[in-house]
Amino acid sequence: MExxxxxxxxxxTGTVTLRSEGLICSSDPVFRGFEKEKEW
Amino acid sequence: xxxxxxxxxxxxxxxxxxxGENLLPGDRSVRQAPITFNLTASHxxxxxxxxxxxxxGDAIFVFFKNVAAPxxxxxxxxxxxxxxxxxxxxxxxxxxxxxxxxxxxTMRAVxxxxxxxxxxxxxxxxxxxxxxxxxxxLTATLDYTVKNxxxxxxxxxxxxEGYVQFFVEDASADDGAYTLGxxxxxxxxxxxxAADGTIVETSDxxxxxxxxxxxxxxxxxxxxxxxxxxxxxxxxxxxYFAKSKADGTVRHDxxxxxxxxxxxxxxxxxxxxxxxxxxxxxxxxxxxTARTLPAGLGTWQTCNYGCSAPExxxxxxxxxxxxxxxxxxxxxxQFSDIRFHAYTDHVWLTVHGQPGMGIKAKTEPGILFFxxxxxxxxxxIEYGGYWTSTLSDDNYPCxxxxxxxxxxxxxxxxxxxxxxxxxYRRYAVRCIQE
Numbered sequence: 001m002e003x004x005x006x007x008x009x010x011x012x013t014g015t016v017t018l019r020s021e022g023l024i025c026s027s028d029p030v031f032r033g034f035e036k037e038k039e040w
Numbered sequence: 041x042x043x044x045x046x047x048x049x050x051x052x053x054x055x056x057x058x059x060g061e062n063l064l065p066g067d068r069s070v071r072q073a074p075i076t077f078n079l080t081a082s083h084x085x086x087x088x089x090x091x092x093x094x095x096x097g098d099a100i101f102v103f104f105k106n107v108a109a110p111x112x113x114x115x116x117x118x119x120x121x122x123x124x125x126x127x128x129x130x131x132x133x134x135x136x137x138x139x140x141x142x143x144x145x146t147m148r149a150v151x152x153x154x155x156x157x158x159x160x161x162x163x164x165x166x167x168x169x170x171x172x173x174x175x176x177x178l179t180a181t182l183d184y185t186v187k188n189x190x191x192x193x194x195x196x197x198x199x200x201e202g203y204v205q206f207f208v209e210d211a212s213a214d215d216g217a218y219t220l221g222x223x224x225x226x227x228x229x230x231x232x233x234a235a236d237g238t239i240v241e242t243s244d245x246x247x248x249x250x251x252x253x254x255x256x257x258x259x260x261x262x263x264x265x266x267x268x269x270x271x272x273x274x275x276x277x278x279x280y281f282a283k284s285k286a287d288g289t290v291r292h293d294x295x296x297x298x299x300x301x302x303x304x305x306x307x308x309x310x311x312x313x314x315x316x317x318x319x320x321x322x323x324x325x326x327x328x329t330a331r332t333l334p335a336g337l338g339t340w341q342t343c344n345y346g347c348s349a350p351e352x353x354x355x356x357x358x359x360x361x362x363x364x365x366x367x368x369x370x371x372x373x374q375f376s377d378i379r380f381h382a383y384t385d386h387v388w389l390t391v392h393g394q395p396g397m398g399i400k401a402k403t404e405p406g407i408l409f410f411x412x413x414x415x416x417x418x419x420x421i422e423y424g425g426y427w428t429s430t431l432s433d434d435n436y437p438c439x440x441x442x443x444x445x446x447x448x449x450x451x452x453x454x455x456x457x458x459x460x461x462x463x464y465r466r467y468a469v470r471c472i473q474e
Contacts, residue, residue, distance in 0.1 A: 037305075
């Protein structure tokens with residue numbers, strides 16, 4: 001897993017870039033997070 | 041020396057306030073190293089159908105147990121990766137969480153699908169968002185240990201049990217312009233996050249209230265998303281939807297019979313442009329029957345006489361007073377048209393809390409709702425009665441009645457007259473188009 005660290009050039013920033021993992025999986029983001037799609 | 045002591049004490053206060061169990065009080069070296077948050081978010085293998093689909097601009101708010109409100113971490117997605125910034129309320133303040141090596145605790149992550157630009161403030165020891173979104177959310181908790189100047193882990197983001205979502209395609213969708221009401225769903229969202237990471241949901245809405253519509257737009261797809269939590273008390277065999285303009289000037293209704301809503305359903309309703317949505321209101325009519333009838337017979341008013349919504353009962357009249365209104369009251373034959381299962385489907389349900397009979401044409405989009413009501417002087421609903429304009433064989437007025445299950449002698453839609461007693465009856469009036 002890539003570990004991207006930012007902010008080290010500035011003391012005490014404590015911030016980093018978070019990397020997404022396995023998240024970009026939606027064919028239709030309308031339904032993100034929902035398990036069952038229905039059409040009425 | 042005094043200055044050094046002051047700094048030392050200030051650091052000690054910060055360290056004790058974040059409550060890490062394995063702190064080394066006074067070890068200033070642990071405060072020098074910036075903390076790397078190497079966090080990811082994913083979904084459980086067991087529910088591969090879950091679609092998360094993060095989009096550029098999405099934000100996840102992360103709360104650390106023992107880090108006092110309103111300090112939090114905000115993760116923002118740019119389309120390919122997450123960046124994060126520590127916030128003290130509305131102000132980005134790197135390092136303000138005050139974490140250091142050896143700290144352990146629990147993190148709570150919250151994703152508001154329509155609230156990525158929300159800000160947080162403290163209310164007592166709780167976190168509150170700048171806007172209350174009556175919508176579903178994704179959340180997860182995760183234990184952490186600050187080790188080697190970093191915090192690592194993967195959030196398993198899920199929607200809590202009970203949430204459902206409705207999508208209505210609408211090319212001219214505008215935030216907050218429309219609401220959707222269905223008695224099976226209670227508008228609910230995040231009210232606050234307690235100091236221990238517990239999510240407190242809103243409880244100021246009921247199943248009678250409508251869900252606000254949030255615009256969703258991606259590519260050519262644009263429309264409204266409505267979401268809320270299932271009303272566990274809703275046990276009817278159909279679902280009646282009322283899509284209203286927020287200013288109350290426009291309303292379109294849609295009825296589904298026989299379909300079930302279960303937790304985590306995402307349901308696509310007909311597009312706003314579909315004729316399946318029936319415009320309802322005072323003076324609005326709908327063609328309901330497919331039967332071959334004389335012109336005009338199948339076109340009904342969507343509301344009771346004098347009412348502006350289908351669920352309103354309106355004034356109850358004696359037969360003489362109803363007749364004196366001079367309005368077109370349906371005949372027994374016309375009521376029979378919508379009564380026959382050959383032409384229509386029927387379902388007993390509630391609309392904005394009002395019990396009644398939903399009627400849906402089999403071959404046309406038309407729907408009607410006949411509210412039921414207690415007889416004058418009573419509080420229990422036995423049926424809803426409507427005057428007809430046809431006299432019985434022995435010349436008494438007749439009425440059309442809708443009954444809750446199991447109905448009267450097994451019938452939920454009846455046309456009857458009880459002779460001379462009709463003079464004491466008070467019924468509603470539903471007109472047909474002349």
